[in-house]
Amino acid sequence: MSSLSGRGLRGSQAHSSPTHVAVVGAGLTGSLLACFLARRGHQVTVYERRPDPRTAAAERGRSINLALSERGIDALRRVGLHERVLVDALPMHGRMIHPVDGELDFQQYSIDGQRAINSISRGALNNALLDAAAATPGVSIVFEHRLTGLDPLVFATPAGEAKASADVVIGADGAGSAVRGQLLGMGLIDESVDFLDYGYKELTIAAGPDGDFAMDPGALHIWPRGTSMMIALPNPDRTFTCTLFWPHGGTSSLASLGSPAAIERHFRAVYPDVVPLMPNLVEDYRLNPVGLLGTVRCGPWQAATPGGPVGLIGDAAHAIVPFYGQGANCGFEDCVVLDRVLDETGDDFAAALPLFEARRREDVEAIATMALNNFVEMRDKVASPVFQLGKKIEHALERALPGRYVSRYELVSFSTTPYAQVRDRVRRQHQVLGAVGVLALGGLGALGAAVAKGRRR
Template sequence: MTLFSSAAAPAGSASAASERYTIMGAGLVGSLLALYLARRGYPVKVLERRPDPRLAGPIEGRSINLALSDRGWRALEGVGIAEQIRQVGIPMYGRVMHDVAGNLTSQPYGQNNQAIYSVSRAGLNRTLLELAEAMPGVEVQFSQQCLNVDLRTRTLELRNTATNEVHNHEFQRLFGADGAFSAVRGALQKTDRYNYSQSYLEYGYKELNIAAGPGGTWQLEKNALHIWPRGQYMMIALPNLDGSFTCTLFFPYEGPHSFAALQTPEQVQAFFQEVFPDAVSLMPELVEDFFQNPTGSLVTVRCFPWAFDDDVLLLGDASHAIVPFYGQGMNAGFEDCTVLNQLMDQYGQDWHTIFREFQRQRKPNTDAMADLAVYNFEEMRDRVADPRFLLQKKIESKISAQYPGRWMPLYSQVTFSATPYAEAWAAGQQQDQIMQRLMPHIHSEADYDRPEVQSLVAAEMKAKS
């Protein structure tokens, strides 16, 4: 394919064809990794537990929309497909908050028309799969459930879920990109001194839908992520190309306002009418969606090491699943592919060094991103409706414009830069302390230009540098 002709296998990689690579998982990260490896001339076999998603149709109620930001775009550019994806994404330039009375406030995401993009998970996965399968040397097999990984003999025991036949597959090098409940990681967890933890929020999520208007028009502002913050819970909505919005209700499992408390159609209708009145009129299938779509759980996974010798490496959610509140789960997984590709450029086929450096670089950053995701949940749920919070964000934007290069808002560092997550989180915490000192002196946007406030800001910037 001419799309990849500029990135053929690197010079000196004559042994590339003798290397055999197995990727467990044909989701977003596994498919993208297959493209990166295939560009180097490596034979790649991708094994996926699910049936072919291009034939099976969408999985209703499962994270239909994702937010692509700079780290994800950089990874897609690395295999030459960013523009193709951009054509089927919808830019979202900021948040629009809906209060209980239906009043709207907005907050831009960044500067100079910076946007995150709403993309279809299923559509993006289909595109990546088709591009991977079109590459020479790539084979994708679906309905392959991994029953066991024998690290000693480098053998996978697989069950074909369509035929129930069990067979073995020998691997030379195995990449586990098989999600938060990874079978490959399960094998590593049985090795000596393996660290693993999983932590669930007391919240679940449910996918709902805002219908398209007449002629496929959008009934809310198209180029925004919509949030209905309600203190202990919230609903968000991302736009789709067909004029609809995919909504996600993040809601406690138990309590007076919870999934457990909504058991009948009448209770659901009454609750949404009271709490989300401007949305419920746009949701004709609310009751059906609520009871038909599953309630998903929200888990953070941390583990280490991610590598076993130079035989096995974990990527994406298999090594660092996070909750979705910064829109960085997919972007962090895609950035794994970028970093791994850079290390392959640097170290050739010295896989022991590549794997060691990969986990050394990525582990602190994905741990930081896990903390950031929970932090942003609390911010989106509790603070985005607070006028003082919105004023603080405007003041931060003014500081950033006045001191470019010395102040970048935390969200921009995470979303619109390649700053390592751990560095962004540390800088964000420092800047939050500065804002706590400044905000008692600022009661309106105009206050920022007062000489005494400018002096305080200048002093903080001097101390910061």
């Protein structure tokens, strides 16, 4: 199975003349990127618009648990952070489907049931990465600096305007990237943002009366309801973070439930098994914000400015919807690919940033499409007997043809096979299966005709 398995050179091996890199954004990708770049011997200043999240109060309803899988773990492993991060993670070995009526259905992710994706709090992961970046020689982190100008670098701060300089600027500041906005305003890039007609809202399932988990913590729980769904991921404190993915409009939408009675009535009808587990349901529903869901595309991801090269990475370049659990994993993998092209170009950022885009663009387009398709699968299909039969057949094929037939989910979540190669391989597998199915049906038809002919004789 092909993979992104090579490791970059380190420190002075990689670079003898340090470059001062300004990384805008101290979120997940920006913090990890700082570790990668400093490891290569560069001087890195990370600018973040927020206060230090390690000391500031968390924003209500914005935790958004992540599903950390092999691509993200591989990136963390390269800078020695995987063990530290996974201490706070909870492995989920499959999906637990909650119907309105009837029994729960557990659908394991891998054929042997051993592989798992890992539930982790975005905030806890971000704090761990910030600690690691701050402890890395050559990295400094500046909070409460909101980018307002790119050439030269200008920031709005609580004390007023601040200016800075750097040899290279990399925007790792998320889907609403200020760096991307500056490049767009300078006419150096184009962008498109495709929003879903859906939003998300977070709720909490409390720990049980005995202080233990109220549901199975080894699963990602899904309540598929056709036009909407809810998911829940476990937390170390024995709670679950739930996320509603509901349409913005209509009779059963995020905007349609106004009163406490309406909220409780709707949940008792649609999610009857969780209402007893949510003592703060009404308060959380009314007070927690609604988040937007969309896909960001832009191009190019880099530009030459009078002040030096400017690039975009992670969600700043290619934000995707969260339905394959790959947003953070994809951003972390970006750091690996950029590290690799810096090896190839001798740490010439002007050459490395276009090469990074050339290597990465097809892959992120592939996972963006897969994430959108997986929303339909999670929302509409996972409770279907036909879908469940298909998964059983798929696992049977994986056992019968080990290494030759591998499901899309396993390739995406449990390997570092480039996303575009996953897309193409799965397409070929399905074509072969389709051809075999046609031949099998043809054979059965011929057999039936022969039997009928024999009977006529």
